[in-house]
Amino acid sequence: KATVSVLNWSVAPAAGPSAPHTSSAMPRSYLRYQPRGMTGVVAANEGNVVVVRTGTGDDERSVICSPALENVHLFDITTTDIVGFLPGGSDEGAVTVLLASATGEHLAVGYGDGHVALYVTENWLPVMTRALGHKITSKVLSLAMSDDATLLASGGTDTDIVLWDVTTQDPLFRLRGSKGAIVALKFLQNNKKLVSLSGDGLVKVWDPEVRACVHTFIGSTSQATAFCMDVAEARMLVGSRDHVMKVYNLENKDGAEEEMFLAHGQLERSNHRPVAMMKFNPSHTLLAVQSTDRVIEFFSVLGAKGVQAKLARQKKRKREKAKDEDDVEQLAQHEFQRLDEAILRTDSKIRSFAFTPPSATDSSAAPDRVIVALNDNQYEEWTITYHDSKAQPITLQKLKACSTIGHRGEIRGSSLSASNRSIATCATGNVKVWAIELEEKGEEGAIVDCTHTLDINEPTCLSFLPGDQHIAAGTKEGTIELISLPNSDILESVAAHDGEVTAVCLRADRRGIATGGKDKKLKIWSFDLVPDEEMGGKRITITCSATLEFSDALTAITYSEDSKYFAVGLQDNTVKVYYADTCKFHLSLYGHKYPVTSLSISSDSRIIASGSIDKNVKLWGLDFGDCHKSLFAHDDYVTDVQFAGGTHFLWTTGKDGTVKCWDADHFTHIQTLRGHHGAVWGCELSKEGGVLITYGADRTLRSWVRTEGLLFPDDEAEKEAAEAADKEAATSMAYAALDRADAEAGVAGQRTALHLKGAEDLVEAIDLAVAEMERSAEGGAQAAVKHPLLGQRTPLEYLATVVESIKGHSLRYVLSGLPGEYCVRLLTFCVDLLRQRVCRVESVSKVSQFLIRQFSSELASNAALRSTAMALHEQLHAALSRQIDTHGFNNSGLSLLQAHVSSHDAASGEFFEISQKKGYKKARR
16 A cells, blocks of 8 residues: 655644745745646547557557647557557647658647647657747647658648758748648658648648749638548548538649649538548548538549449430430549448547558458547547448448546536545536545655546536545436445435535535535435345435525535534625534625635634635635635636645636635735646645645646745746746747748748747856856866856856757747857857867757858958857868768668678578478477
């Protein structure tokens, strides 16, 4: 069993955990919380699912890559277990598009904040990490990769196309000209052209070598949504909001640009909803078309005999009607056959689908497998079996669904067990119980697994009962469902209220529960034991012991830990406080402008906090009912409030997607936690306050743990204000630069606040290196004392660390933010970095190339700068020569080793064959 060790933290008078030093002369400090993990997402509402095959031989397996908000979750297709995840997004940039390369060796990821990432599927290591090429306020909607995996193209809602060099991780250039969002991209491998489809229906053909559009035509007269090409790149199908799909002939790719795409007819669909996705199966004998509903249609790709048979039938009908049969041309309707008898239908709206790549052992007659991601946070696996029958050429069968990991809808209620080992959540359709990991150091950690799933129609709230073996869940029908976790069964359904149950709360004396509903009644229940007729023995039940009626519907109930009070929040904007033992009225708290949504009483029963739809949190005294403070807590209405045990720390959640911590004694905002993609509906705190668990509209459970790092509220506020100002300034500068650019091809990327911060760090590193080198040159006792940032490194080694930390796609914007004198100093330092071999040649080469280009006009007039450039040229030439020699030596060694292994394998095979012929094994027996 895992053990729990409680952190040692001091409690200031009527305050929360703080730093050991909290004197009046020093600013008050607090302990910082940081994210620990996230769970509950199978397939997010944004992005498409992709299947890749990894490994070889016995280790070969298919992995489902599913967008999970800011991450990409990897599922084993056989066991439906999560085998890993790819981080990289943010609360502002969820995954919007996934693309697997033609060989399946790379996975490209596009995000909702204009960033792009690239991973190697063999070990899932990043090749390119969150590179910004589009506007930071735009989404990446489409990706395309060349067959040799050297070029990556991305299109977004900013109507631009960005081409990336995968090797150097640099955005090469930006292609402008489209008037709508880029919804699809495809590289033509025969002539290295790039085809793009925008939402306005225009298809553009781009030549990356000349960085220009060479051909434009109207692909659809209505809003275009998707397109696809066959394996031979002879046909292109364009899907739109119409019920027909336009088909174009690409067989004349070697001719003039205007002859590359010729109209080739159209295909009619049985579904009139817009097209969402189009894909061919791996053998390119079947076309699947997904609509924006619950249907996937299929079209059979006919062979040469099938096409000729269709043409012959049409000519025969022409002859029968005494018409000219010579005008019958081969069009798309002759090459595709719609399969009306085979339509894939699901219970929920389809988000995306993907075919599973075939394995090396699969036969040509093996059925295709399709992964269908649904809009309710699950995916299904279907098989497509092919038959020779013309009446029913394919049959569809659903194999399984991955639905146990997450909820189907938004999580609207939760309850933490008394042992802090599990948390129960409820959403439309079921109640789930999740296990919480216990670590050796600190308190509880991440949410690791879903242990129970119980189907309940529409649960609204719930609470663990004493012993953590039972749960009481309220429903929209007005019943209380008593759930037994050991049996994973519902023991009893108790009719409690005439309408929806809005709150379930465990009494402080742990002898019963209190429930509130829309019928304007509060009912207090007591636990009892009754004979269990099915299992034998006795089971728990509840009996109503008291009922209170109010003037309006109840929204929240809470008890004080000393069992002295309980409070009720009402839709008439008030809070009523009662004595818990006699149920007599104590206080009425007025002040909110809109209904109260949540309540919490501090552990010492001195303060009660109330959250409301008016976006405010009010702190009241329980002795006289006076309002201590009204805090403007969130930009949208407050959904939950929770006091940390033993403190006056208050956690609040809001519909604005943030979680905030407050000091209720000093009315100070301490920290803001961001991570949810949507409204945060509630939170749960462990008994000691070391772990915070939040849940919300994005169907996720997120855990946050308290660390030993100190946090100063004033410094935190200044930091947030500075980051907001830098972000606004960088965004305005980037938009101004983009507005001034009128050329069809331009610079990709955008300067952000991170780039400004990188430039500041580089300036500080240059100043530090100059100061340390001057101080060491002076000698004396001070030369032996190094700067604390250097540690055991030399000034040049420290500068090399800072230079190498700059990513390739950010280098342009970081260096352009340096003042002129620092650019000259950095160029001089590049010579020393190469001479002393303390920095990678690639990094120094990129920095030098940019700086030389920037100062190209001054090289002719500045002798000192020219001499520095010449010295840099000599050092670069020497460093590259050494690198070429090293690569040649390694290549020769690998070739020799390969030859040795090959000869050894051949000798082993020859010995095995001889032993089989001469019967050596039989002789040994």
